[in-house]
Amino acid sequence: MTVIPRFAASAAAEDIAQALQTVGCVIIENLAPVELVDQILAEMAPYIDATPYGSEDFTGRTTKRTGALLARSRASVDLVAHPLILDITQKILGPHADTFQLHLTQIINIGPGGQAQGLHRDQWCFNMFPFPADMDVEVSTIWALDNFTEENGATRVIPNSLNDPPTAIEDNHRTVGATMPKGSVVIYTGRTIHGGGANQSTQIRRGLNVDYILGWLRQEENQYLSCPPEIARTLPEHVQKLAGYSLGSYALGYQDDIRDPFAVLNGYEAGSSFGGLDTAIPIVNK
Ligand SMILES: O=C(O)CCC(=O)C(=O)O
Numbered sequence: 001m002t003v004i005p006r007f008a009a010s011a012a013a014e015d016i017a018q019a020l021q022t023v024g025c026v027i028i029e030n031l032a033p034v035e036l037v038d039q040i041l042a043e044m045a046p047y048i049d050a051t052p053y054g055s056e057d058f059t060g061r062t063t064k065r066t067g068a069l070l071a072r073s074r075a076s077v078d079l080v081a082h083p084l085i086l087d088i089t090q091k092i093l094g095p096h097a098d099t100f101q102l103h104l105t106q107i108i109n110i111g112p113g114g115q116a117q118g119l120h121r122d123q124w125c126f127n128m129f130p131f132p133a134d135m136d137v138e139v140s141t142i143w144a145l146d147n148f149t150e151e152n153g154a155t156r157v158i159p160n161s162l163n164d165p166p167t168a169i170e171d172n173h174r175t176v177g178a179t180m181p182k183g184s185v186v187i188y189t190g191r192t193i194h195g196g197g198a199n200q201s202t203q204i205r206r207g208l209n210v211d212y213i214l215g216w217l218r219q220e221e222n223q224y225l226s227c228p229p230e231i232a233r234t235l236p237e238h239v240q241k242l243a244g245y246s247l248g249s250y251a252l253g254y255q256d257d258i259r260d261p262f263a264v265l266n267g268y269e270a271g272s273s274f275g276g277l278d279t280a281i282p283i284v285n286k
């Protein structure tokens with residue numbers, strides 16, 4: 001298959017996860033209301049204005065990357081912790097860890113004239129570690145905050161590239177644009193070869209990148225600094241856990257005298273020991 005499988009917002013998580021596992025990428029159309037997208041853009045506008053352009057080609061010299069969504073945009077919580085996305089992510093990452101967690105939140109605005117980003121795998125952030133060939137450690141999403149088109153720099157993805165050799169990053173001819181209406185989302189895994197598209201339009205292409213990783217890996221965006229405790233405390237509890245205020249496994253991420261960070265954050269007594277995973281699991285259906 002050389003197209004990105006497409007689903008309606010009403011599709012079952014199981015069907016979407018199966019396509020994601022097989023082809024490595026899927027699009028869910030019109031999953032977020034346009035009004036919600038506009039609210040996120042309004043809440044993030046001052047931070048985007050203040051964000052500098054990238055300083056090298058990979059981050060993009062006409063591209064702005066603005067993060068800390070959980071702390072800066074309350075509306076973004078509905079996308080960062082979208083139940084359908086979390087459900088799909090659990091199906092992909094669940095077999096490899098007790099929990100999964102947020103990896104990064106980032107609005108990616110590719111300005112007019114922006115070059116195509118070099119094709120890559122997102123899991124290469126882990127020092128290019130050679131994870132087992134069929135193991136997914138990361139699920140990545142890009143929400144279209146504008147209509148994504150071939151012209152304005154829709155994310156480019158190589159379907160069926162999960163197990164391709166690294167040299168497949170040269171295969172620009174195999175890429176497919178994740179064209180989709182505003183409010184849609186393209187999902188791919190850490191093994192899927194992809195990159196931001198060239199923006200040949202006169203408008204900025206705005207997307208929201210939210211990635212998730214296994215609970216025992218290091219987060220790309222440091223959530224404890226980007227979304228510090230005084231702000232995290234005001235978020236819904238399952239979002240606190242997703243952000244990383246939870247145990248990543250039996251003994252991962254505890255505070256001082258082996259206390260569960262979720263309990264400490266909220267002033268709870270319970271769960272303050274190793275193995276407090278029952279209070280710490282950010283995973284739906286569990
Ligand atoms: O902006 C995009 O469409 C993709 C960005 C991306 O893949 C990345 O920065 O890792």
Ligand SMILES: [Fe+2]
Nearest residue numbers: 121122194195
């Ligand atoms: Fe990427």
